[in-house]
Amino acid sequence: MNLIVFSVKKYAAKAKTTYKMQPQKSLAIFLCVSGICFFFILAGILAICLSTNIYEAILSNQMVLKPNSNAYNMWVKNPxxxxxxxxxxxxxxxxxxxxxxxxxxxxxxxxxxxxxxxxxxxxxxxxxxxxxxxxxxxxxxxxxxxxxxxxxxxxxxxxxxxxxxxxxxxxxxxxxxxxxxxxxxxxxxxxxxxxxxxxxxxxxxxxxxxxxxxxxxxxxxxxxxxxxxxxxxxxxxxxxxxxxxxxxxxxxxxxxxxxxxxxxxxxxxxxxxxxxxxxxxxxxxxxxxxxxxxxxxxxxxxxxxxxxxxxxxxxxxxxxxxxxxxxxxxxxxxxxxxxxxxxxxxxxxxxxxxxxxxxxxxxxxxxxxxxxxxxxxxxxxxxxxxxxxxxxxxxxxxxxxxxxxxxxxxxxxxxxxxxxxxxxxxxxxxxxxxxxxxxxxxxxxxxPEHMTFMIKLLINFNVICLSVGIICITLSSIVFLIVFYKMWSKKIFRKQRHVQIPRHPNREEVPLNH
Known part of the structure; x- marks a missing residue:
């Protein structure tokens, strides 16, 4: 019996450290949420940086007279x-x-x-x-x-x-x-x-x-x-x-x-x-x-x-x-x-x-x-x-x-x-x-009042893009941090060790009964 206890302590010191794999579902959720958050952060950055270009592109598209366009419908018959x-x-x-x-x-x-x-x-x-x-x-x-x-x-x-x-x-x-x-x-x-x-x-x-x-x-x-x-x-x-x-x-x-x-x-x-x-x-x-x-x-x-x-x-x-x-x-x-x-x-x-x-x-x-x-x-x-x-x-x-x-x-x-x-x-x-x-x-x-609303949207387009960009970046960052914290608190990312006693290649097992 003493011989068995001694063998366990001796080989426990040489135990290999391994990492316990966490449930695949939790990791998948984290990766999905992270992807969505980074997408909206990128969209927010682009909305802020490219607002002027987007504004000009919208106006250039709308301010062209062609059949069945919005400009044409307002032009062909006075609204x-x-x-x-x-x-x-x-x-x-x-x-x-x-x-x-x-x-x-x-x-x-x-x-x-x-x-x-x-x-x-x-x-x-x-x-x-x-x-x-x-x-x-x-x-x-x-x-x-x-x-x-x-x-x-x-x-x-x-x-x-x-x-x-x-x-x-x-x-x-x-x-x-x-x-x-x-x-x-x-x-x-x-x-x-x-x-x-x-x-x-x-x-x-x-x-x-x-x-x-x-x-x-x-x-x-x-x-x-x-x-x-x-x-x-x-x-x-x-x-x-x-x-x-x-x-x-x-x-x-x-x-x-x-x-x-x-x-x-x-x-x-x-x-x-x-x-x-x-x-x-x-x-x-x-x-x-x-x-x-x-x-x-x-x-x-x-x-x-x-x-x-x-x-x-x-x-x-x-x-x-x-x-x-x-x-x-x-x-x-x-x-x-x-x-x-x-x-x-x-x-x-x-x-x-x-x-x-x-x-x-x-x-x-x-x-x-x-x-x-x-x-x-x-x-x-x-x-x-x-x-x-x-x-x-x-x-x-x-x-x-x-x-x-x-x-x-x-x-x-x-x-x-x-x-x-x-x-x-x-x-x-x-x-x-x-x-x-x-x-x-x-x-x-x-x-008319309904056209006034559309004009206000156009002239405030840069401000709207800036606001939307800030909201996207802020909310996405908050959501990402919250999800990361919860995953961390559930020990999704922490290292866990367990002992695995290797078998000695040249030693025969000793039966317990004498």
Whole structure:
């Protein structure tokens, strides 16, 4: 017996240390959790480091116009409800037009509100140069509940047909003008006329001068009409605005106008003033705007582009926006901005009223801001009844600067006709030179709440990525440490020893029984 005890102690000192294998299930769980944690830690690091690249990739993908894309669905049919609000100017003392001591006096009527839909038609994709060609269809419905007055309200105004006819023949030979004057006097013995709001806007009215003008050579081709109305023939028409060709954004110039009516030049203004390129077509605008940026936008109503200048930073639904307004770059006729002189077409007036006569079939038409806001005092001094106010009569667009998405728009322009003496035309010989306001329109649109939420996500994308990255790294690290601690506490990783007594190769076992 003593011999056996001695043998055990002796060979126990030479025992080999071994490690007990732990259950495979616990180790598998630990490895799985560790893999998931390290994956989320890596994802968090990438989200923080590559947030800017991800942001640009998302915008680059979304800000490309292609069939069935999000940008296309919002572009082909306007998703935001639009209204066209019109105000008419009623001439209250037309019989005093030849009185040198009296000014034309006006009262504003309205608003007359029309609901508007706008959609694209005849869309053609030009894959060879990454452009798309299309036409606009605008449709209007009168909204009596939102209007003040009705379409039967009478409005007295300068007779636009007689004025245009006199303006068209102003440079003819005196003998011919005298003959025309007799015919004009027989048809229209006054320079003013009274018609309903509906007739002056969309319905139109017949005028014997139109019939006569259609048979004479002084009207440009295509200018003849069976009726006259400022928007006559435009409701539901796909031809009125012309054919547009814009960049799809595949080259990074989304919405930039390439051609209008198949040309890079309008033909209505000389030199660079007739260019259409590098201007927005009005649906998409540049990204990464700064205080020095100028918004260049083409409008077919003026047959030219207009430029908006930065004014201030404002908040729209808690989003910081850059406000761009119609200022001197748009309103000046070369006095303060020499390069604008080509817009005058040789007939430069004081700043504030833009000559659009060529765009309006030769009629002496001029566009300004409502009530001659921001215009030279010359215009207001010639009339009574107008009172310009910034909050009512300014033209502005507010953009989210990083994405170029419009947050709020107030588009306002006024149509004026220049009344001036025409020698040889009796009813116009003794009239004063004055700019007669006819009407002004307003389109005010604010971005819907659901779109505001998406914009907030976009502009806070880097912050969101940083937050998500920190959360992923922090939570994954905590989970890993907790699992590691629990595994450690269960002695998953600890070394455990047990004794294994080796058998002596040259020794025989001694039986226990003696």
């Amino acid at each position: 935001v409800p639009i209204s066209l609000t019109l105000y008419m100017f009623n001439w209250t003392n037309p019989e005093e037009v030849y009185n040198k001591t009296s000014k034309p006096r006006f009262e504003q009527l309205g608003p007359y509100v029309y609901r508007e839909t706008k959609e694209k038609t005849d869309v053609v994709w030009n894959n060879d140069n990454d452009t798309v060609t299309f036409k606009n269809i605008k449709t209007w419905w009168f909204d009596p509940e939102s209007s003040k007055g009705n379409l039967y309200d009478p409005v007295t105004s300068i007779n636009p047909v007689a004025l245009s006819a006199a303006h068209a023949v102003r440079n003819w030979h005196m003998i011919i003008k005298r003959g025309f004057s007799v015919s004009l006097r027989a048809i229209a013995d006054t320079i003013y006329s009274t018609h309903s709001v509906g007739e002056l806007l969309f319905d139109g009215y017949e005028d014997p001068l139109l019939t006569m003008a259609a048979k004479m050579s002084f009207l440009p081709k295509g200018a003849a009409m069976d009726k006259f109305g400022w928007f006559y023939g435009r409701n539901g028409s796909s031809e009125f605005d012309g054919i547009f060709n814009i960049d799809t954004g595949a080259r990074g110039n989304l919405g930039v106008l390439e051609r209008w009516k198949f040309s890079e030049h309008t033909g209505f203004y000389p030199d660079k003033c007739g260019n259409v390129q590098n201007a927005s077509a009005g649906d998409f605008f540049p990204r990464k705007l700064t205080h020095d940026s100028v918004i260049k936008m083409f409008t077919s109503d003026l047959c030219r582009y207009m430029e908006l200048e930065f004014e201030e930073e404002v908040l729209v639904n808690n989003i910081v926006g850059y406000k761009y307004v119609a200022g001197q770059k748009f309103l000046d006729n070369g006095t303060k901005i020499p390069e604008n002189k080509c817009f005058c077409d040789g007939d430069c007036m004081p700043s504030g009223a833009l000559n659009v006569s060529n765009c309006r079939h030769g009629s002496p038409a001029f566009v300004s801001l409502p009530h001659f806001y921001k215009a030279d005092p010359y215009y207001l001094d010639g009339v009574d009844g107008l009172s310009p106010e910034e909050n009512m009569h300014s033209f502005y667009m507010i953009f989210e600067p990083n994405t170029g998405i419009p947050l709020s728009v107030a588009a306002r322009l006024q149509l004026n006709l220049r009344l001036a003496p025409v020698q040889g035309i009796s009813i116009f010989e003794d009239v004063p030179t004055v700019f007669m306001p006819v009407l002004y329109f307003e389109q005010k649109v604010d971005i």
